[in-house]
Amino acid sequence: xxxxxxxxxxxxxxxxxxxxxxxxxxxxxxxxxxxxxxxxxxxxxxxxxxxxxxxxxxxxxxxxxxxxxxxxxxxxxxxxxxxxxxxxxxxxxxxxxxxxxxxxxxxxxxxxxxxxxxxxxxxxxxxxxxxxxxxxxxxxxxxxxxxxxxxxxxxxxxxxxxxxxxxxxxxxxxxxxxxxxxxxxxxxxxxxxxxxxxxxxxxxxxxxxxxxxxxxxxxxxxxxxxxxxxxxxxxxxxxxxxxxxxxxxxxxxxxxxxxxxxxxxxxxxxxxxxxxxxxxxxxxxxxxxxxxxxxxxxxxxxxxxxxxxxxxxxxxxxxxxxxxxxxxxxxxxxxxxxxxxxxxxxxx
Numbered sequence: 001x002x003x004x005x006x007x008x009x010x011x012x013x014x015x016x017x018x019x020x021x022x023x024x025x026x027x028x029x030x031x032x033x034x035x036x037x038x039x040x041x042x043x044x045x046x047x048x049x050x051x052x053x054x055x056x057x058x059x060x061x062x063x064x065x066x067x068x069x070x071x072x073x074x075x076x077x078x079x080x081x082x083x084x085x086x087x088x089x090x091x092x093x094x095x096x097x098x099x100x101x102x103x104x105x106x107x108x109x110x111x112x113x114x115x116x117x118x119x120x121x122x123x124x125x126x127x128x129x130x131x132x133x134x135x136x137x138x139x140x141x142x143x144x145x146x147x148x149x150x151x152x153x154x155x156x157x158x159x160x161x162x163x164x165x166x167x168x169x170x171x172x173x174x175x176x177x178x179x180x181x182x183x184x185x186x187x188x189x190x191x192x193x194x195x196x197x198x199x200x201x202x203x204x205x206x207x208x209x210x211x212x213x214x215x216x217x218x219x220x221x222x223x224x225x226x227x228x229x230x231x232x233x234x235x236x237x238x239x240x241x242x243x244x245x246x247x248x249x250x251x252x253x254x255x256x257x258x259x260x261x262x263x264x265x266x267x268x269x270x271x272x273x274x275x276x277x278x279x280x281x282x283x284x285x286x287x288x289x290x291x292x293x294x295x296x297x298x299x300x301x302x303x304x305x306x307x308x309x310x311x312x313x314x315x316x317x318x319x320x321x322x323x324x325x326x327x328x329x330x331x332x333x334x335x336x337x338x339x340x341x342x343x344x345x346x347x348x
Contacts, residue, residue: 029327035198036124037173039071039110040085044331046072055323067091085110103131126171133164167205173198189230196224218248235262256283302329
């Protein structure tokens with residue numbers, strides 16, 4: 001019975017890892033995990049983001065996920081119609097008494113082409129590697145209990161066929177962005193719409209758990225539709241973020257919106273003072289969670305906080321508790337005439 005339960009547990013954990021990728025609820029603050037073509041496609045010169053997530057703490061050992069990404073534009077010039085975006089991300093996911101870990105690192109190169117007065121087309125490719133590991137020696141079993149405590153002096157008599165392994169990974173993505181931003185004296189009014197489609201694990205690597213054939217990692221496909229609308233004559237903006245993910249037989253729909261309230265305008269000449277704003281939002285992961293989100297933006301930094309309230313069939317085990325998530329984003333913004341001067345100088 002012990003072997004049956006243990007085998008079932010390993011298969012269950014394996015199924016979770018093979019079936020669905022690690023991702024965050026603040027999808028707007030994990031752009032490179034959504035589409036490689038988001039690399040360098042933002043209103044700035046460089047961007048760095050760190051994310052932390054803890055999920056299902058009330059159901060036992062929680063899933064703890066940490067990620068960091070960096071991307072930048074290369075070769076942007078005011079009189080040129082194309083430039084590059086270069087960047088990448090790393091993340092680690094850990095859970096369970098055996099410290100099951102996933103580690104992933106990817107690099108992306110994104111070609112961004114101006115296809116109209118107010119639109120861009122971006123096409124990216126990427127590659128990296130992943131690693132899975134676990135410490136099954138830290139697990140304890142009933143026959144290792146000596147009447148007072150669990151001890152490794154007693155053999156568990158369990159044989160676990162598992163070994164740590166690494167694999168190569170390939171990805172690609174495309175984004176079309178329409179950006180009709182009007183430049184005003186005190187602030188810019190933005191009207192943006194972006195449509196994207198991405199594929200991860202395109203080579204469908206096989207996981208070697210120590211068995212004969214291993215397990216295949218299904219390719220993941222992500223469709224996205226994002227927009228921003230600034231209400232004329234007000235300090236309010238509406239942002240919409242919508243994603244549909246497919247991986248094997250699994251499907252996931254994320255829909256959400258955020259209201260942005262601007263408190264402070266930027267300086268248009270020097271770019272030394274940036275906009276200060278507060279974001280309030282709500283999103284839903286279909287059949288799984290309702291997610292309120294709060295974000296404060298100041299001086300190129302943005303601090304985000306969200307919480308998953310579980311509404312799935314797993315709710316009795318979690319007591320409704322889902323996951324708390326924190327993100328910190330820094331952007332070297334493209335604002336101020338003096339700050340944009342280098343683009344004109346490179347065009348000569």
